Amino acid sequence: MAELLQFLFSGLTVGATYALVALGFVIIYNASGVINFAQGEFVMAGGMASAFLVAAGVALPLAVVIAVVAGVAIGVALEKFAIEPARRAPVVTLIIITIGASIAIRGLAQLLLGKQFHTVPPFTGDNPIVIGGATILPQALWVIGASIAVVIGLGAFFSRTRLGKAMLATANNRRAAQLVGINVRFILLLSFGLSALLGAVAGVLISPITLTSYDVGIMVGLKGFAAAMLGGLGNGIGAIVGGLMLGLAEALGAGYLSSAYKDLIAFVIILAVLVFMPGGLFGKASTERV
Amino acid sequence: MDRARTLLGHRHGGLGFLVLLIALLPLALPNRYFYDIAILIGLNAIVCVGLNLLIGFAGQISLGHAGFFGLGAYVSAVLSTKYGWPSTVSLVAAAALVGAIAFALGRPILRLKGHYLAMATLGLGIIIAVVISTEERLTGGPDGMTVAPLSVFGFALQGEAMWYWVVGGLMLATVWLAFNLIDSPLGRALRAIHGSEVAAEAMGVDIARAKLLIFVVSAILAALAGSLTAHYGGFITPGKVGFLHSIELVTMVVLGGLASTYGAVVGAAILTALPQLLTVFKDYESLVFGVVLMATMIFMPAGLVPTLARIMGRRR
Amino acid sequence: MSELRLDLVSKSFGGVAAVTAVSFAVPTGRIYALIGPNGAGKTTLFNLISGVYPPSTGCILLAERDVTGQPPHTLARQGLARTFQTPQVFLNMSAVENVMVGAHRHLDAGLLPAITRLGRFRAAEKACRAEAGALMERLGLGRYRDVDAGALPYGALKRLEVARAMASRPRLLLLDEPAAGLNAAEAEEMVGVLRTVAETGVTVLLIEHNMRMVMGLSERVLVLVSGRVLVEGTPAEVQGHPEVIAAYLGAEAPPQQELRCA
Numbered sequence: 001m002a003e004l005l006q007f008l009f010s011g012l013t014v015g016a017t018y019a020l021v022a023l024g025f026v027i028i029y030n031a032s033g034v035i036n037f038a039q040g041e042f043v044m045a046g047g048m049a050s051a052f053l054v055a056a057g058v059a060l061p062l063a064v065v066i067a068v069v070a071g072v073a074i075g076v077a078l079e080k081f082a083i084e085p086a087r088r089a090p091v092v093t094l095i096i097i098t099i100g101a102s103i104a105i106r107g108l109a110q111l112l113l114g115k116q117f118h119t120v121p122p123f124t125g126d127n128p129i130v131i132g133g134a135t136i137l138p139q140a141l142w143v144i145g146a147s148i149a150v151v152i153g154l155g156a157f158f159s160r161t162r163l164g165k166a167m168l169a170t171a172n173n174r175r176a177a178q179l180v181g182i183n184v185r186f187i188l189l190l191s192f193g194l195s196a197l198l199g200a201v202a203g204v205l206i207s208p209i210t211l212t213s214y215d216v217g218i219m220v221g222l223k224g225f226a227a228a229m230l231g232g233l234g235n236g237i238g239a240i241v242g243g244l245m246l247g248l249a250e251a252l253g254a255g256y257l258s259s260a261y262k263d264l265i266a267f268v269i270i271l272a273v274l275v276f277m278p279g280g281l282f283g284k285a286s287t288e289r290v
Numbered sequence: 291m292d293r294a295r296t297l298l299g300h301r302h303g304g305l306g307f308l309v310l311l312i313a314l315l316p317l318a319l320p321n322r323y324f325y326d327i328a329i330l331i332g333l334n335a336i337v338c339v340g341l342n343l344l345i346g347f348a349g350q351i352s353l354g355h356a357g358f359f360g361l362g363a364y365v366s367a368v369l370s371t372k373y374g375w376p377s378t379v380s381l382v383a384a385a386a387l388v389g390a391i392a393f394a395l396g397r398p399i400l401r402l403k404g405h406y407l408a409m410a411t412l413g414l415g416i417i418i419a420v421v422i423s424t425e426e427r428l429t430g431g432p433d434g435m436t437v438a439p440l441s442v443f444g445f446a447l448q449g450e451a452m453w454y455w456v457v458g459g460l461m462l463a464t465v466w467l468a469f470n471l472i473d474s475p476l477g478r479a480l481r482a483i484h485g486s487e488v489a490a491e492a493m494g495v496d497i498a499r500a501k502l503l504i505f506v507v508s509a510i511l512a513a514l515a516g517s518l519t520a521h522y523g524g525f526i527t528p529g530k531v532g533f534l535h536s537i538e539l540v541t542m543v544v545l546g547g548l549a550s551t552y553g554a555v556v557g558a559a560i561l562t563a564l565p566q567l568l569t570v571f572k573d574y575e576s577l578v579f580g581v582v583l584m585a586t587m588i589f590m591p592a593g594l595v596p597t598l599a600r601i602m603g604r605r606r
Numbered sequence: 607m608s609e610l611r612l613d614l615v616s617k618s619f620g621g622v623a624a625v626t627a628v629s630f631a632v633p634t635g636r637i638y639a640l641i642g643p644n645g646a647g648k649t650t651l652f653n654l655i656s657g658v659y660p661p662s663t664g665c666i667l668l669a670e671r672d673v674t675g676q677p678p679h680t681l682a683r684q685g686l687a688r689t690f691q692t693p694q695v696f697l698n699m700s701a702v703e704n705v706m707v708g709a710h711r712h713l714d715a716g717l718l719p720a721i722t723r724l725g726r727f728r729a730a731e732k733a734c735r736a737e738a739g740a741l742m743e744r745l746g747l748g749r750y751r752d753v754d755a756g757a758l759p760y761g762a763l764k765r766l767e768v769a770r771a772m773a774s775r776p777r778l779l780l781l782d783e784p785a786a787g788l789n790a791a792e793a794e795e796m797v798g799v800l801r802t803v804a805e806t807g808v809t810v811l812l813i814e815h816n817m818r819m820v821m822g823l824s825e826r827v828l829v830l831v832s833g834r835v836l837v838e839g840t841p842a843e844v845q846g847h848p849e850v851i852a853a854y855l856g857a858e859a860p861p862q863q864e865l866r867c868a
Contacts, residue, residue: 035405035408037537082584082588085588086587086588086591088591089587089588089591090591092345092351092544092548093544093587093591096540096541096544096545096583096587097583097584097587097588099537099541099583100541100579100580100581100582100583100584100587101580101584102580103576103579103580103583104576104577104579104580104581104583104584105580106576106580107574107575107576107577107578107579107580108577110573110576110577111573111574111576111577218533218534222412222416222533225409225412226409226413229405229406229409233405233406260424261420261421261424263416263420264416264417264420264421267412267413267414267416267417267420268413268417270409270410270413271410271413271414271417274399274402274406274409274410274413275398275399275410467721470720470721470723471717471720471721473731474715474719474720474727474731475706475710475713475714475715475720475731475734476715476716476717476720477720478699478703478706478707478710479707479710479715481696481698481699481703482696482699482707484696484698485695485696485697485698485699486694486695486696488658488678488690488694489690489694489695489696490696490707491677491678491679491682492656492678492679492682492687492688492690492694493679493682493687493707493708493710493711493770493774494679494682494683494710494711494774495679495707495710495715496679497679500715503717507717549698
């Protein structure tokens with residue numbers, strides 16, 4: 001029982017990270033139809049920036065904030081300089097552009113900070129807390145708690161602010177949104193900034209636990225993508241549930257089945273779901289009208 | 291305005307040019323290092339031409355083709371090096387195994403479309419990569435394994451010069467094969483599927499069969515190229531099996547120009563040679579690569595060959 | 607002998623009945639029209655007949671053989687061809703290649719023949735291309751032969767779809783609003799095309815709103831309203847039928863008024 005609880009804790013922690021990354025995918029996809037393969041790099045940027053700043057002597061709270069801002073800046077720059085100039089290109093081209101961006105961002109990180117692992121101190125110490133026979137790091141509580149706060153904030157943003165509703169409108173029907181006077185190009189910029197925010201936050205939260213390096217973004221990005229697909233791509237709640245489920249499945253699988261094949265679990269699940277439930281867990285199969 | 295001719299690139303003229311290029315290139319290559327790059331370009335081109343048939347012509351997507359490439363490489367490597375099978379038999383067996391896997395998994399996967407198909411192929415590729423990387427006893431794990439050289443009828447293929455002609459010939463054969471396929475009822479059926487699945491079906495095209503066929507063909511081509519790469523290099527690591535290599539392959543195809551066989555070759559050439567040129571930049575390599583990639587796709591979204599063809603068409 | 611027969615065919619989409627208990631028979635070699643207000647279920651019926659989805663209940667018979675539930679490509683191989691309300695032309699190919707795809711069921715789509723390209727294969731390809739070109743000439747599309755399909759004007763696209771459908775030498779041709787989106791001149795061209803088609807003896811089932819075309823071309827007309835058959839008969843019978851007039855013009859229309867073509 002204690003063992004199960006242990007796996008549940010680690011599953012929720014990493015699942016929260018996947019959920020944030022998946023949300024980022026969904027926000028950009030809804031606004032533009034593009035799958036942003038640089039999503040994982042926002043996570044990496046958040047973690048690496050905070051590691052760098054702390055090592056340079058900046059106080060942790062300030063470092064975290066600056067790191068998140070840096071992540072958002074990268075996201076906005078990506079949209080402004082790489083996506084917007086190519087906005088009329090076919091989707092495949094845009095995907096390749098985001099791939100190029102992810103390679104470039106990784107290259108920049110490697111250039112500035114080398115290939116080694118970096119550490120970030122945990123927010124409130126690293127004495128494990130015992131709950132029900134299982135231990136959980138205080139940082140893990142930060143991950144889960146802050147993720148919940150972010151998701152609630154995001155929900156409030158979309159349902160209560162004018163800008164948030166404008167984003168939802170654009171995602172639903174771009175042309176109609178333009179016609180009612182919504183600045184669609186700004187919305188696209190905002191969606192990239194928001195996704196980057198989510199990714200960077202996930203990065204600063206998780207790096208005290210998992211360490212960070214220039215290429216952590218790759219796997220995190222792919223698994224976040226899988227989580228978003230699991231949730232039906234295009235559905236925010238689905239993305240969150242997908243992320244949590246994937247995290248839990250990974251932790252339980254690694255614990256009870258095989259830890260060597262941990263990275264496989266997410267992809268076996270998504271492959272199985274795609275083959276047997278093509279619309280994801282929450283998506284609907286749509287029919288083409290001819 | 292004849293797009294068919296432009297895309298096919300003046301079929302016989304282009305093929306002739308390619309033959310000439312391959313025949314005369316050795317005169318321009320100063321040393322073995324450049325032969326090596328040319329061989330790698332040829333091997334990547336084989337994969338890309340096959341992948342282009344799937345992505346550019348049939349309108350599907352695969353983000354996991356490095357999995358087929360790597361599986362071809364490792365199966366042939368393991369069979370020939372660890373079990374002592376004759377290398378040519380290993381090569382064929384590897385291709386057959388990959389073909390069988392592509393056939394079995396292709397059926398359910400190809401029912402998916404767009405991002406879902408992309409994710410499914412991505413997942414498949416990663417699963418193959420992780421398995422290969424984890425089964426260390428068999429594959430040597432992340433450190434890789436040595437591979438026996440390829441010997442045809444007892445004659446060992448070694449050295450860049452020999453491999454250059456073998457790979458050159460095989461690449462030509464693949465390009466020729468692709469052109470024949472495109473300009474045939476099957477080829478038109480595939481392009482019709484890309485154009486409008488509903489209409490293609492209404493014309494009698496068995497869509498599931500056609501998609502599966504081209505998926506398997508492209509997988510087998512990737513596997514063959516993978517096996518050859520393994521035997522040529524004498525060494526193979528899981529790096530060539532992973533997601534990043536899959537993305538690299540798709541990028542080569544898109545960069546060169548979708549639905550352009552010559553584009554696939556050009557894309558393979560550029561993205562194989564570019565990192566070699568960029569090693570000059572050392573630490574800046576990835577950064578420059580990424581920026582060059584972005585810039586090319588922003589300013590030439592249709593890919594290189596179609597964009598150049600259009601520019602040259604306008605000048606006439 | 608009917609080329610096509612529907613027996614009490616119904617189709618519901620998640621509780622919404624699109625088509626209910628529709629029965630009719632199209633005699634071989636005739637031109638049969640399907641008319642009705644928008645949303646009457648005409649395209650649904652076409653999709654049912656061409657196998658896009660199976661009926662909820664009822665049978666569909668092609669040349670007196672039960673083909674209910676068979677997929678489109680199987681039906682195509684049995685001699686059914688169709689065009690679409692919005693042209694589903696293959697924009698990534700040239701016009702003649704589009705028409706060549708129409709002949710798919712007569713060609714060998716194997717991988718090996720394509721690669722080996724033996725003499726017989728090459729001859730078949732050449733013949734296919736020539737036939738497609740001739741078909742295009744007959745339908746007034748000769749000058750677009752090697753042009754990118756995407757560059758064709760709309761009227762030519764509609765005719766191209768008909769050429770593509772005819773390339774399969776069908777027994778039954780379904781035309782979904784061939785005159786939709788065409789101006790008067792283009793519609794006249796289309797009428798000419800359809801007369802040429804009819805002369806080949808193929809059975810035609812036609813959905814159309816352009817009454818002039820319907821009444822001028824067809825031998826029998828079926829009126830579909832809200833998914834049900836309202837009336838079936840010759841163009842003259844249908845034109846003067848009070849319920850038909852009411853369905854199109856509203857119940858307040860005076861009964862003496864005939865349905866004039868626009």
